[in-house]
Amino acid sequence: MTRIKLGSAVLRGTVVPVLMASLMSTSALGAAPVDLSKWSPEYVRSIAGTQDFDTAADCAKVTPLDYKGRLTFWYQGVFEGDPDLLRQYYKDFFETFRKTYPNIQLEDQALTYNDLLDKFRTALLGNAAPMAVRLQILGGTEFASKGYLQPLKPEDVGYSTEDFWPGAMKAVTWDGVTYGIPTNNETMAFIWNADIFKRAGLDPDKAPATWDDVIKYSKQIHDKLGIAGYGLVARKNAGNTPYRFMPQLWAYGGGVFDEATANPTYEQVELDSPQSKAALQASYDMYVRDKSVPVSALTNQQADNQPLFVAGQLGMMISHPSDYNVMLDLQAKATGADKDKAQTVIDNMRYGLIPTGPDGKRAVVFGGSNIHILKPEYVEGGKVDEPAAKAIICMWTSPEWSLKMAYAGSNPGNLNGFKTKWMKERLDNIKFLDVTTSMLPYGIPFPALPQSPEIMNIIVPDMLQNALTGAMTVDQAADDAAQKVKDLMGGL
Amino acid sequence: MTIVTGKAEARRRLQPGWSGALRKIWEHRADYAYVLPAIVVMLIVIAYPIYYTVELSFFKTPPGLQLRDKSFIGFDNYTAILTSQVFWKVTWNTLIWTLGSTLISFVLGFATALALHCDFIGRGVLRAILIIPWVISAVAASYIWKWIYHSDFGIIGAVLVGLGLTDRPPNFIDNVSTVLPSLIVVNIWREFPFAMIMMMAGLQTVPEQLLRAAEVDGANAWQRFWHVTFPHLRNVSTVTILLLAVANFNSFIIPWIMTGGGPSNASHIWITHIYELAFGRQRWGVASAYSVLLFLILMTLGYFYVRALSGNERKEGSA
Numbered sequence: 001m002t003r004i005k006l007g008s009a010v011l012r013g014t015v016v017p018v019l020m021a022s023l024m025s026t027s028a029l030g031a032a033p034v035d036l037s038k039w040s041p042e043y044v045r046s047i048a049g050t051q052d053f054d055t056a057a058d059c060a061k062v063t064p065l066d067y068k069g070r071l072t073f074w075y076q077g078v079f080e081g082d083p084d085l086l087r088q089y090y091k092d093f094f095e096t097f098r099k100t101y102p103n104i105q106l107e108d109q110a111l112t113y114n115d116l117l118d119k120f121r122t123a124l125l126g127n128a129a130p131m132a133v134r135l136q137i138l139g140g141t142e143f144a145s146k147g148y149l150q151p152l153k154p155e156d157v158g159y160s161t162e163d164f165w166p167g168a169m170k171a172v173t174w175d176g177v178t179y180g181i182p183t184n185n186e187t188m189a190f191i192w193n194a195d196i197f198k199r200a201g202l203d204p205d206k207a208p209a210t211w212d213d214v215i216k217y218s219k220q221i222h223d224k225l226g227i228a229g230y231g232l233v234a235r236k237n238a239g240n241t242p243y244r245f246m247p248q249l250w251a252y253g254g255g256v257f258d259e260a261t262a263n264p265t266y267e268q269v270e271l272d273s274p275q276s277k278a279a280l281q282a283s284y285d286m287y288v289r290d291k292s293v294p295v296s297a298l299t300n301q302q303a304d305n306q307p308l309f310v311a312g313q314l315g316m317m318i319s320h321p322s323d324y325n326v327m328l329d330l331q332a333k334a335t336g337a338d339k340d341k342a343q344t345v346i347d348n349m350r351y352g353l354i355p356t357g358p359d360g361k362r363a364v365v366f367g368g369s370n371i372h373i374l375k376p377e378y379v380e381g382g383k384v385d386e387p388a389a390k391a392i393i394c395m396w397t398s399p400e401w402s403l404k405m406a407y408a409g410s411n412p413g414n415l416n417g418f419k420t421k422w423m424k425e426r427l428d429n430i431k432f433l434d435v436t437t438s439m440l441p442y443g444i445p446f447p448a449l450p451q452s453p454e455i456m457n458i459i460v461p462d463m464l465q466n467a468l469t470g471a472m473t474v475d476q477a478a479d480d481a482a483q484k485v486k487d488l489m490g491g492l
Numbered sequence: 493m494t495i496v497t498g499k500a501e502a503r504r505r506l507q508p509g510w511s512g513a514l515r516k517i518w519e520h521r522a523d524y525a526y527v528l529p530a531i532v533v534m535l536i537v538i539a540y541p542i543y544y545t546v547e548l549s550f551f552k553t554p555p556g557l558q559l560r561d562k563s564f565i566g567f568d569n570y571t572a573i574l575t576s577q578v579f580w581k582v583t584w585n586t587l588i589w590t591l592g593s594t595l596i597s598f599v600l601g602f603a604t605a606l607a608l609h610c611d612f613i614g615r616g617v618l619r620a621i622l623i624i625p626w627v628i629s630a631v632a633a634s635y636i637w638k639w640i641y642h643s644d645f646g647i648i649g650a651v652l653v654g655l656g657l658t659d660r661p662p663n664f665i666d667n668v669s670t671v672l673p674s675l676i677v678v679n680i681w682r683e684f685p686f687a688m689i690m691m692m693a694g695l696q697t698v699p700e701q702l703l704r705a706a707e708v709d710g711a712n713a714w715q716r717f718w719h720v721t722f723p724h725l726r727n728v729s730t731v732t733i734l735l736l737a738v739a740n741f742n743s744f745i746i747p748w749i750m751t752g753g754g755p756s757n758a759s760h761i762w763i764t765h766i767y768e769l770a771f772g773r774q775r776w777g778v779a780s781a782y783s784v785l786l787f788l789i790l791m792t793l794g795y796f797y798v799r800a801l802s803g804n805e806r807k808e809g810s811a
Contacts, residue, residue, distance in 0.1 A: 118771040125559055125776075146558050228644065236752050237772055295643035298666040298755040313645070450556045454773050462756070469668045471756040491554050 034415040036166075039441055041434035049424030051416065055398040056100050062158045063391035068103040071388035072380065074120065075134035076369055077110025081303035083325030085408045093405060097395055104388045113239045117453060124148055128380045132389040134183055134371045134396070136239065138446055138453045140172045143372070144179035145450040150373045150384070153178040157394040163414050165366075167445045172370045174448075181397045182413035184406035185368035187439035188243065188318050189432065190355065195348035196315040200224045207352030211251055214316065214355055215285055215292075221315040222292035230286055231305040231317030232293035234464040240302040242446070242456040244318045245283070245464060247364045250444055251357030252279035256455055256485060259447045260363060266447050269489070271463070272482035278358075280467055280474050287468045298465055306330065310342045321432045322409025324349060351432035353439060366443030368413060371396055411440065451488050459484045542787065549781035555774040562777065569781035578757065578765070586741065586761040588672060593679040593743075594736040598729070600680065601687020606717075608688070609695045619692075626685035634749035637678045641665050641750075665751055668758035675759055678746055683739070687732050694728035695721070727800060734797040738790055762786050 034047065056065065078087050094108060109130070111119055117139055123129045129148070143149050154161050161169060161178070168182035194204035200221040208214045218229025233240045250260040254276030257266040270276055286293045294300060294308065306323065308314040310330045317323075327349060331342035356362045371393050376384045395401055403417035407426055417423060427433055446452050463481035466472040472480060517524065549569055551562035573579050608619055625633070640647050641664040649661020664674040698721050706716045744763045747753060753760035753768060760768070762782065770779035 121771060121774065145556060148558075234755075236754050237768070238752075295661075295663050295666050296645075299638070299643075299751055308645070454555065458768070458772055461754075465754050465756040469666075469756040469758070471668055471758075488555070491556065 034418055036415075039437075041437055044418055044423075044434075044437050045427060047419050048427055049419070049421045051399075051419040053399045053416065053420060055395060055400045058158055058398060059100070059391060059394035062156075062394045063101070063387040065100060066103060067101065067387050067391065069385040069388035070105040071107065071132065071385055071392060072130035073106060073108045073132045073134075073389075073392060074116070074130045075108065075110055075371075076113055076116050076136055079112040079303070081301070081306060081326065083322050083408050084329050085325050086322065086405075089404050089407050093396070093401055096401075097392060100395065101388075101391050104385075104391060106388075106392070114237060117457075123380075124378050127378050127382075129374050129378045131379050131384045132371065132373050132392060134369055135180075137168070137171045137182075137185075137366075137368045137370060138239075138456060140180050140370045140372065141174050141448050142450040142453055144172070144174035144177075148374060148378050149179040150375050151177050152180055152373050152393070154181050154397070157181065157390050157397060159397065159414060163416055165413070165415065167366045167443060168368055168370075168413060170448050171368075171445055172372075174450075180370040180372040181393060183369045183371050183396050183402055184410040184413045185366060185440075185443075186320065186406070186410035187364045187366060187436050187443045188247075188320055188354070189364075189435040189439055190316065190352045191309075191319055191323060192316040192350050192352070193309065193312065193314070193345055193348050194350050195344060196221055196225065196227070196312065200315070204348075205350065207350070208316070208355050211248055211279075211282055211355050211357055215282055215290070217316065218286050218292040219290040222290065225315075227313045227315065228294045228308065229292040229315045231302075231309065231314050232283060232286060232297040233300055233302055233305065234283070234287075234297050234461060234468060235299055235301050236461040236465065237457050238301045238461070239457070241461045241464070243365045243367060244302070245279075245460060246444075246446075246456075247318065247354050248282060249276055249279040250363035251355065251361050252276070252282070253357055253359060253361060254279050256460070257447055260361075260444050264447065266449055269482050269485045271485060272478045277474055277478045280463065280478055283464060284467050284474050288470070298468060310334075310345050311338075312341055312345050318354060320409030321351065321430055321436050324351075324431050325408045349431075351435040353435065354442070362442045363444050364439045364442050366440075366445045368410065370413075409436075411437065451485075454488060455485055459488070545780045545783050545787075548777055549784045551777045553774070553776040559776060565777070569778050570785075573778065573781055573785070578760075581757060582760050582762055582765045585672060585759065589676060589679070589743070589747075589761050590737055590740040592673075592676045593683060593740045594733060596676070597680045597683040597736055598687045598733050600684040601689075601732075602691045602729070604684065604688045605691035605695060608692060622688060623685045625682050626689075628682075630682065630745040631749060633678070633682055634746050637681075637746075638665070638750050641674055643667075665759075666755055668756055671751055671755065671759045675747055675750060678750070679740065679743065682746070683736060687736065690728060690732040690735075691725065694725045697728075698724045730800040731797065734793055734800060738793050738797070741786070741790060741793070 035043075059065075078090055090110070094106070097104075098106060107130075113136055116135065120129065120133060120135070120139070120143075124143075135143070140149075154163060159181075164182050165185050168185050169178065172178055172180035172182065190207050192207060197206075197217075198204040200217075201224060202217055202220060208217045214230055221227065221229035233244050235241055249255060252275045254273055255270045257270055258264045258268060259266065287297060294305070294314070296304065302317070302319055305314060305317050305319075306326050307330060309317060309323075310327050324346075327342070327346050331339060331346055334342045354362060354364050373386065373389045373393070374384060376382055396405065397414050399412065399414050399416035399420050400422065402412035402414040403420050403422050403426070406412050406417075407422070408430060412418065412423075446456055449455075459481050462484075463477045466480060467474045467477035471477075548562070550564060550566060552565045552568070553559055553562045604622060608615055608622075639645075642649070643661060643663045643666045646661055646664070648664070649658075652658045653661055663670060665671050702720050703716055706720050711719065742763055743761070744767065747759050747761055748764050748767065751759045753764045757765075763786070766779050766782045766786070769775045769782065
């Protein structure tokens, strides 16, 4: 394993110019964390653009800019449902990294959300993993618990743990040890088409307040206009499904375990509770009873809902603010009358808070991604170039890049990202950002358990499919899913 | 007549204790040397994975642990598979998928080959067009068909609604009853050109003079087909059916991309189920046991395939 000591770096004269540069701007290393107790869209606006950061100077303190090395790196990258704007930021990041660290030979590989876990697991079995990996938030605990990851905390790359969301830090902590750093954290919002609402006889500027309202609105839209009301998604092995069903489950007071409580213990399986069954019943009512959601929901992902929404064939959906940019991209590709139609949809696109459950409970998945360093024995060639890995991690999790890489849809993992000038610019450029920042306090992380990927990607979607296809009743589907979780937790 | 050369005789004298098989190997040592590199490669990339899969099938591999923490459980994985409801459901799906796809592809391919065997204007163009589904990427085809079948905005649904034949687009792939037949149709669309090519090649080998002789003897078109053409195509038909069956048993792309085995496992076949068990749920031991069973079935089909080929060779040799 290659290690660079600070003393030897000073001796080589690399730190001096870096220290000079850091004095010119406020360093992220000493920045005070954002005050989460004051969190509101107004507070976010008040801190945006209040601090400058020099990413290269900050990262030079972790890995000298003239460091010579080689890094293999896999990451969950952009996919078909992301806007072109995000593609450009990803491109810019890797170009900037190569310019900042010209002597690090970077072999990077982008994989989509749904493919990354499968490929990474397979690579680990053959000791052919990359040196560093950026995984979806669900993955951190699984690989940490199995011993594949090296301990890695924000302090190792020049930041402090307080610079990151406490909920996100939980997702990279296993058995009291931190194994990664959050890159971005996201909470989605509720999107609707005001024109469709109006034509269906609903208040165009008012989002459904409760999930029961969603059911009613969805039926009303379908019955009056003959189009789908709510964009239900229930495909298996796709991250989109739990991101859309779990807020509903939690709002009704249910859960897989007690993950929606302040101090979850994950001891009791709650998928078969009356509240969880009520949430499943709500999906059943929309899909089977009212037939008010896309029939294709069982094979759809959110990327399939986007064209339906821009075509004016879908009234409501849960998604990121980035969907606004996706709609702009889709509109740009449309021709003739379709272009005008898409423009009408964009003009009528509204964002609001995700509805509450019957008891006023509002919830959203606190999602995101983490970055990790692998242990050498699982890496191709048996070596990890740690300074090179820390260089890219420092850059990606910096206030600047954690903000830019989440520009269109997500939020920066590093809370100092909210203070940057790019956040201010983003508040002006990206519509509806206030709504998702308002949803952040309602964010609930997935259970920080190694079994979470299977629960969220397979068991929960299976439960939905079993109920919605009539293969099982709602009760049977919930009981079956609860039993599967119990078996899984029991090691079966 | 056997000619014994002095060289061979001398060799036999040198190794008097060798059995007939070993002597044959020794005599063909140059041939074996030529195939040795291929055998070594096969041992590395085929034999070892097979051995490892068989070994792994006897171990419990808890999803929360690394693979090296596996524990020996004998035949428990096999028992668990054979007693699980999912196994029988997936096996039933696999049988329907394999038999449906294989037989219909073959019949359709054979019929098309017979049609294209006749001389008519545009035959070459038609032949080229019909091969397109086979040469198109299975991944691309799956995505295209997913949109053709789309339960809300698919082309088929739009046409049927447009013609007033139905109020709502038919639900092809989001329904447990219709999903598998719908996927089989896609598979047949992709595979029948293969059967067509094989059978067209076979038709070229049917002796023209036999057909003419039968015609002179008063045989009608059906009799000429049944008594002359078909017997000549028996071997190529067997090989085609076996190749299609093996490919379909192993088929992954179409069901995985179009439905991921859903909804509610209604389109899970063995190979997609194995993939989900291994890579989605990390039950490497159970997935390996499934793979061993699948391997045995495919080897059985392979045996018949080789037998069919050997039959061909023997026939050609004796002719």
